[in-house]
Amino acid sequence: TKLFHTAEGGASFCNDEKLKHQLFYHHNFGHNGAEEFHGLGINSKMSELQAAMGLTVLPHMEMILSKREAVSKRYEELLSNVEITFIKWRKGATRNYSYFPVLFPSHQIMTQVKEALEKNKIFPRRYFYPSLNKLPYLDHLVTMPVAEDIADRILCLPLSHNISGFDVDRIIEIIIKEML
Template sequence: MINVTKTYLPPLAEYTAYLEGIWGRNWVTNHGPLAQELEEKLKVYLGVKHLFLVANGTIALQIAIKALGLRGEILTTPFSYVATTSSIVWEGCQPVYVDINPRTLCLDSTLLERAITAETTAVVATHVYGNPCEVEAIQLLADRYGLKVIYDAAHAFGVQLGGQSILNFGNVSVLSFHATKLFHTGEGGAIVTADDELAAKISSMANFGHDGPERFLGLGINGKNSELHAAMGLCVLPKVAELIKCRQELSDLYDQLLQGHGLVRPDISAETTYNYAYYPVLFPDEEKLIAVIRDLNAQQIFPRRYFYPVLTDLNYVQPQPAPVARSVASRILCLPLAHDLTACTVHQITTIVINCL
């Protein structure tokens, strides 16, 4: 069975060596030495100032919203994973959807200004499939209207724009380290910011509000991650460059084999150092997409309609028009991409796809 992606697991002996240290120290959670080590190594690897390891990418987004004191309306994308919207609603804010750019599939910055009202407090935008948003245009509007900016960078581990980490844009960026991601800790995530004051607030909020063992700065939640997860991250991090190289080679092969068959790929700017997190393709219509899924599934190959449906269709938000996102969601499919996918399998997948077109 071939799924849309596959978790990279390091050699068991490498992970076991970390486990022996955990057993020896009997320190399993509460910001242990491995969690601290992973945070420091990630800050260096990603080129960021402050990074906090947390339990998952969703709690990272919820803490970011809470730490920035957001309320009222938040402008966001209708084309993302459900957690982007659910976190906004969970924190008592109202998502206002701004349609996407049909080429990059990220939030369309040219549509932002007309959506701003007196109740707007922030923008939460997703670097879709790791493809950077129009960060400069978004920041200009945010500065003009006094808005905060959070980037959902769940897919953007290691991505750079103009030679610097994409995580350095906006007030906060959040990452997912779920097992399906390029870099993972099994379950996990991180919050990134360059703001010292905000960093201190996030650090406390992610640990019940603690400021030392017997003092509390304010409201907090349990966002911590464990030594067991940090150990996995420390095993995976040295392999990331190799994993990206494998995925790039497979993506290039997909490009070569699918060229000239009417499929469209998202535009990625020349200034972007990409991480090849996913391999999405846009079909001419939904019928062809469904036919491809049917024929691939018959061969035990399971791509994913990622993201589908559009977030405006969730039953806990007000319906809002997003014609571009709706069209894209109906026609986009992520084909299998993983570190150990073979060229032979890519040939098999593309043959099935082409035969359905």
């Protein structure tokens, strides 16, 4: 599901020196040198093997984005007459096509579609579930009806640069059949 990967882990890119410095010390236990600390951090440095994998993937990013965009557009086009909602992008926003979330009219329909896809060995994900205010380890739980409603009805359809047109059509066919 990852847009860019290093086998395990990822990469950070920015064009702001202050943010670059902050990202660096956060990934290095909060250290800035051997004895100076800037704040909280974790050990999220990658190995040479992981870096090599990232450098191997990097030249293919344009093709990966292009293919994921094509899959997303196919979903949008062929599901445009179905009672589901797509993300509405703000003018000027750019997409990275990392996920393809769709919002179903009800939890029941979302569950029906999810189960039908799974019966066909297709595994969509509920990446945005549960609503974060419902996590059991949070102390200050508050009601957030809009977020809870969306989390209850959203499903991310399979999206990869390797997914075939045949598989996308199959996914769409199952969704349409379940929603009739």
